[in-house]
Amino acid sequence: MKDAGAGGRDRPGLSREKVLRKALELADRDGIAALSIRALAQGMGTKPMTLYYYVANKDQILDGLVDLVFTEIDTPEAGGEWKEQMRRRAHSAREALRRHPWAVGLLESRKAPGPATLKHHEATLGTLRAAGFTVQQTARAYSLLDSYIYGFALQEAALPIAGHEPMAEVAGPIMERFATGEYPHMVEIATQVVMQPGYDYGNEFAYGLELILSALEPAQ
Amino acid sequence: MKDAGAGGRDRPGLSREKVLRKALELADRDGIAALSIRALAQGMGTKPMTLYYYVANKDQILDGLVDLVFTEIDTPEAGGEWKEQMRRRAHSAREALRRHPWAVGLLESRKAPGPATLKHHEATLGTLRAAGFTVQQTARAYSLLDSYIYGFALQEAALPIAGHEPMAEVAGPIMERFATGEYPHMVEIATQVVMQPGYDYGNEFAYGLELILSALEPAQ
């Protein structure tokens, strides 16, 4: 027998929910590459094949992870001013993707959107439509905003370990090339921007977002 | 002894170059997941371990692939009008990433930029600086443009097999949900935009790009 409903007790049984949540934890801690069925099973105190009762295969776990990440993104509300809604959505999306950098790479290959993902898209589209955007305009605005958000997250994920010891491993192998004077503009950026004391690439996100939001307008 | 220089005969020997080029071919044909050392060796008519004479490990192959892709992107020239340069660069980047969709996901994890990658970045930065952007502005403009380009490519790569049979596999599993009327705005977009006869998502790229380029201006 199932234990009542889909709520979820805590001690005894496993559940699809718990499997996914543990997978999220492991992916965050050790990276998505280290998320193996065996490691996941071990983390849950069970054996590999047990997981297959709750999940059809590993792809389904990855799909589930993506949907979990969408859970953490603010969904626009129907009533609010659209730019403010989009701003909130964008910032929370970026933050979620920074918390789970592996998710960006996953977006590419997943093709089974989960309920949270669908709900999120639906709400966002609704907000734009309600703001007066035509269907066409809505599609374009959405594409533009999401491209920027995902692209920024992608670049942020590609950075060295994000703030830990400003530059060192990355600088090492490249510095030789830099020393040749072959890349003066990259050096310029590196020294005058990136390596500056308080610099945090994440703060640049707002700049591009505001630029885009300023240029977007419904109807015309 | 080595055969004269690093030019590269064609018939007999292998070479790092040829390994990478074959890897590119296989990745394009069968997807990045199918690119195994064994498959690659077979494709070149040799045995797996032979490849390790030319390449230290598989990661180096992936790094090489990313750099190969950058090879296909137009590098801005020093003299030209900057917006036109950025436009060309952006379009050719998007096209390259559409030809090699797997490359988008690779950008995230690679941390050893190849010579083509570095040269490309350097030239782009140079063009912006020459156009009068300050160092700060250059960093921001570059980040904004690349975020949009990569993000768009990411979304394009996430689409179904791009134009082949407009919607079918994707529609199938989701249509049930759609039928419930739970996602009216997604249906709206799907029917009135995406499923329209001549629709090609790729064409939307120009819209966002022009919007961004219009809003970008050096100095102030």
Add this chain to the structure above:
DNA sequence: GGAGTGTTTCGTACAATGTACGAACAGGGT
């Protein structure tokens, strides 16, 4: 020729992965 030296190929082996298959166990309903 033969010996020596460097370059290139590859056979074998191992550890790690996803997962198919089917057995084992649990608990309730009859």
Add this chain to the structure above:
DNA sequence: ACCCTGTTCGTACATTGTACGAAACACTCC
């Protein structure tokens, strides 16, 4: 007692990257 349904897991296999070291080859010098 029996079975039914839900859950756990042992074993096994194919596929992956690649370490190790030997073999095959090419070329120079005697």
